[in-house]
Amino acid sequence: MSAPHPRPVQHTTTCxxxxxxxxxxxxxxxxxxxxxxxxxGQLAALDRLARHIEVSGKSMLFEQGDKTTSVYxxxxxxxxxxxLLSDGxxxxxxxxxxxxxxxxxxxxxxxxxxxAVDDIQLCQFSRDDMTGFxxxxxxxxxxMHQLIAHELIIAQDQMVILGRLAAxxxxxAFLLNLHQRYRxxxxxxxxxxxxxxxxxxxxxxxxxxETVSRTISKLARNKVILVVPDGxxxxxxxxxxxxxx
Amino acid sequence: MSAPHPRPVQHTTTCxxxxxxxxxxxxxxxxxxxxxxxxxGQLAALDRLARHIEVSGKSMLFEQGDKTTSVYxxxxxxxxxxxLLSDGxxxxxxxxxxxxxxxxxxxxxxxxxxxAVDDIQLCQFSRDDMTGFxxxxxxxxxxMHQLIAHELIIAQDQMVILGRLAAxxxxxAFLLNLHQRYRxxxxxxxxxxxxxxxxxxxxxxxxxxETVSRTISKLARNKVILVVPDGxxxxxxxxxxxxxx
DNA sequence: CGCGGCCTTGAGAAATGTCAACTTACGTGG
DNA sequence: CCACGTAAGTTGACATTTCTCAAGGCCGCG
Numbered sequence: 065m066s067a068p069h070p071r072p073v074q075h076t077t078t079c080x081x082x083x084x085x086x087x088x089x090x091x092x093x094x095x096x097x098x099x100x101x102x103x104x105g106q107l108a109a110l111d112r113l114a115r116h117i118e119v120s121g122k123s124m125l126f127e128q129g130d131k132t133t134s135v136y137x138x139x140x141x142x143x144x145x146x147x148l149l150s151d152g153x154x155x156x157x158x159x160x161x162x163x164x165x166x167x168x169x170x171x172x173x174x175x176x177x178x179x180a181v182d183d184i185q186l187c188q189f190s191r192d193d194m195t196g197f198x199x200x201x202x203x204x205x206x207x208m209h210q211l212i213a214h215e216l217i218i219a220q221d222q223m224v225i226l227g228r229l230a231a232x233x234x235x236x237a238f239l240l241n242l243h244q245r246y247r248x249x250x251x252x253x254x255x256x257x258x259x260x261x262x263x264x265x266x267x268x269x270x271x272x273x274e275t276v277s278r279t280i281s282k283l284a285r286n287k288v289i290l291v292v293p294d295g296x297x298x299x300x301x302x303x304x305x306x307x308x309x
Numbered sequence: 310m311s312a313p314h315p316r317p318v319q320h321t322t323t324c325x326x327x328x329x330x331x332x333x334x335x336x337x338x339x340x341x342x343x344x345x346x347x348x349x350g351q352l353a354a355l356d357r358l359a360r361h362i363e364v365s366g367k368s369m370l371f372e373q374g375d376k377t378t379s380v381y382x383x384x385x386x387x388x389x390x391x392x393l394l395s396d397g398x399x400x401x402x403x404x405x406x407x408x409x410x411x412x413x414x415x416x417x418x419x420x421x422x423x424x425a426v427d428d429i430q431l432c433q434f435s436r437d438d439m440t441g442f443x444x445x446x447x448x449x450x451x452x453m454h455q456l457i458a459h460e461l462i463i464a465q466d467q468m469v470i471l472g473r474l475a476a477x478x479x480x481x482a483f484l485l486n487l488h489q490r491y492r493x494x495x496x497x498x499x500x501x502x503x504x505x506x507x508x509x510x511x512x513x514x515x516x517x518x519e520t521v522s523r524t525i526s527k528l529a530r531n532k533v534i535l536v537v538p539d540g541x542x543x544x545x546x547x548x549x550x551x552x553x554x
Numbered sequence: 555c556g557c558g559g560c561c562t563t564g565a566g567a568a569a570t571g572t573c574a575a576c577t578t579a580c581g582t583g584g
Numbered sequence: 585c586c587a588c589g590t591a592a593g594t595t596g597a598c599a600t601t602t603c604t605c606a607a608g609g610c611c612g613c614g
Contacts, residue, residue, distance in 0.1 A: 147469050149554055155469040169458030176465060202447050209454050213414030216457060219464035220421060224392050224400040226471035227515030231602070262561065270472030272603055277562055309394055476570070507593060517571055522594055538579090555614100562609075572599070579592080584585105 074123070077185065079116040079139065093249055096163030097137045101207035110197060114187040125166070125178040132174055132191045135167025141184025142259050145176045146267065156268035158218070159242075159260060163249050168212040170195055182259040226270045229309055234269040235279045236308035239289070239296060257295040283307075319368070322430070324361040324384065338494055341408030342382045346452035355442060359432040370411070370423040377419055377436045380412025386429025387504050390421045391512065401513040403463070404487075404505060408494050413457040415440055427504040471515045474554055479514040480524045481553035484534070484541060502540040528552075 079091070088094050088111050089104070099110060116139075119125065125136065128147060143160040157176055160166060166178060170191070189197075198204050225234050243256050251257075258265070266273045280296070283289045288304050290297040298304060324336070333339050333356050334349070344355060359382075364370065370381065373392060388405040402421055405411060411423060415436070434442075443449050470479050488501050496502075503510070511518045525541070528534045533549050535542040543549060 147465065149469070149473065151554070153473045153554075155472045157465045157468050169461065170454070171458055175462045202450075205447075205450060205454060209415070209450060209457070212454065212457055212461060213416055216414065216461050216464060217420045219461060219468065220392065220402045222468055223402050223464065223471060224394070226468060227400045227512075228394065228398045261559095267472075273560095274562080274604080275602060278602095281562070309396070309398075506591095518593080519572080519595085520570060523570095526594070557612105557614085559612095560610085562607100564605105564607085566604085566606105568601105568603070570599105570601075573597090575594105575596085577592100577594070580590090582587100582589085584587080 074117050074119050077116050077118050079185075079187070091139065093137075093139055093163035096249060097165050098168075098204060098207055098211065099137065101203055102201075106201060110189075113189050113193040113197060115189075117186055117188050119180045119184050119186065121180050121182045121184075123180045125180065126174050128174055128177045130174050132167060132170075132172055134188050135165070135170075135191055135194050136189070137165050137187040138162050139185045139187060142181040143178050143184060144181050144260060144264055145178050147176050154267045155270070156264055157222075159264075159268070161245055161249060165208075165211060167191065167194070168208050168215065170198070170208070181264070231269075231271055231275050231279050232282065232307055233309045234271065235265075235276065235283065236288075236304050238265065238269055239298070240304060240308050243298065255292060255295050255297045259294065319362050319364050322361050322363050324430075324432070336384065338382075338384055338408035341494060342410050343413075343449060343452055343456065344382065346448055347446075351446060355434075358434050358438040358442060360434075361430070362433050363428065363430050364425045366425050366427045366429075368425045370425065371419050373419055373422040375419050377412060377415075377417055379433050379435055380410070380415075380439050381434070382410050382432040383407050384430045384432060387426040388423050388429060389426050389505060389509055389513075390423050392421050399512045400515070401509055402467075404509075404513070406490055406494060410453075410456060412436070412439070413453050413460065415443070415453070426509070476514075476516055476520050476524050477527065477552055478554045479516065480510075480521065480528065481533075481549050483510065483514055484543070485549060485553050488543065500537060500540050500542045504539065 079088070088099060088107050091099070094100055094107075099107060102110060114137075119141075121141075125143065126132075126134075138160050140162055143164075143166070144156050145158045145160060145166075146154050146156045148154050159181070160178070167189075169175070198208070225237050229237060239256055242258075246252065246256065262276050263273045265271075266276045269276065271279075280289070280291060283304075284291050284296075286303075288298075288300045288307065290299055324333070333344060333352050336344070339345055339352075344352060347355060361384075364386075366386075370388065371377075371379075383405050385407055388409075388411070389401050390403045390405060390411075391399050391401045393399050404426070405423070412434075414420070443453070470482050474482060484501055487503075491497065491501065505513075507521050508518045510516075511521045514521065516524075525534070525536060528549075529536050529541075531548075533543075533545045533552065535544055
């Protein structure tokens with residue numbers, strides 16, 4: 065008998081990137097996140113508001129509908145963002161990778177739940193601290209506006225995938241998309257890590273776990289990818305792109 | 310032989326709401342749009358930047374990928390927003406109603422195409438004018454941020470619909486959603502106008518026109534709705550809500 | 555070594571898509 | 585003013601995709 069919602073396993077750490085006193089200067093994902101817009105002085109000010117925490121895999125960060133107490137910048141690991149229907153059906157609306165920010169909307173409550181897929185590291189800010197900081201630094205709001213506009217574009221692209229692509233196209237698009245996102249944050253590799261479960265992929269792509277599994281097997285059978293532990297290796301990028309419509 | 314993309318039929322008009330000199334004070338949808346955050350003086354300033362135009366049904370407002378020259382506040386009529394795949398498949402990512410604003414992201418190019426469904430009226434702003442105005446009025450950016458955050462939530466809800474709901478649930482959710490949006494802008498009625506074509510509904514819900522038609526027929530057969538010219542009348546709101554999951 | 559969680563595979567069911575015919579509504583021109 | 589033509593919508597029969605249910609395999613961990 066396991067708890068349906070594992071309670072968060074969080075503890076404060078030192079940030080893996082930061083040496084004491086240098087405030088995020090060397091943070092590997094800073095330039096992708098809200099903090100990317102800041103000058104050193106502002107960065108230090110923001111860093112003083114941050115708690116650097118680690119959360120172990122399968123922990124819940126927050127649930128849909130909870131009052132927004134904290135916002136987060138992910139520095140390591142993967143988070144699944146999802147909505148639940150009353151009958152238990154789940155739609156994963158996105159996977160957050162290092163550099164992604166949770167809480168861009170600055171809204172009063174979370175519009176979706178968030179769970180660590182694997183062990184993650186993040187910068188946590190209280191919502192009040194962040195809204196205060198934004199008030200004093202209007203360029204941060206501008207940055208957040210750009211980022212949320214980008215999120216919206218991603219969401220609209222996902223609508224196309226969910227509404228109009230066949231299963232194989234969806235899986236191909238998913239793999240390519242992950243590949244590009246890893247590359248963007250400096251993790252370029254022909255091997256695409258897939259820390260999330262098959263059922264996460266299924267719930268993200270509007271498919272069942274069996275269809276995802278069969279589709280991945282088919283791509284492997286056709287030598288488009290090779291299934292490796294915890295991921296897939298791209299064997300034929302051109303074909304994968306062609307399949308993604 | 311008709312043109313695949315009817316050219317825009319636009320002409321400048323006086324705003325239906327505004328008497329000369331009173332700058333949007335009586336605009337029926339102002340409070341829902343970007344302009345809802347403004348005080349009379351600012352409103353007048355913004356109104357001086359606006360062109361009030363009418364566009365006839367089926368006209369293209371802008372195409373996906375076009376440089377963003379103008380942004381729009383819709384005051385009357387319905388606009389379909391869509392993305393096209395190279396093979397012609399289309400996903401409608403939303404219908405814009407009066408009070409909706411196109412161009413919240415302030416991005417350099419349009420992420421989707423926009424076509425008038427029926428004859429529409431809008432306030433048009435040049436992108437440069439709007440970005441300039443936003444720079445001088447930071448509270449407008451805050452307002453736009455709230456609105457785009459709301460758009461993102463809508464998009465995420467649509468992902469749930471596309472990824473996890475059955476055809477009947479999708480159609481029920483669509484009708485309810487439209488009903489609520491019309492109510493919000495003061496068009497409450499048990500009759501839900503459906504100015505868009507069946508194929509628009511299909512391309513919005515990730516279904517085919519036949520499935521939409523059959524589902525609507527089924528809802529009518531079960532006395533949940535009554536199909537009327539250019540819309541449906543809700544006969545059993547409770548049942549419709551239950552069906553929408 | 556055995557258990558549990560995750561993944562894969564197969565067979566059959568169900569939902570939705572495809573193709574085709576027919577209906578309806580409406581605008582236009584004879 | 586009617587007749588026709590066209591666009592939109594509906595319905596039916598059948599095809600296809602994806603889902604469901606079930607069995608079995610893999611693998612890490614106690």
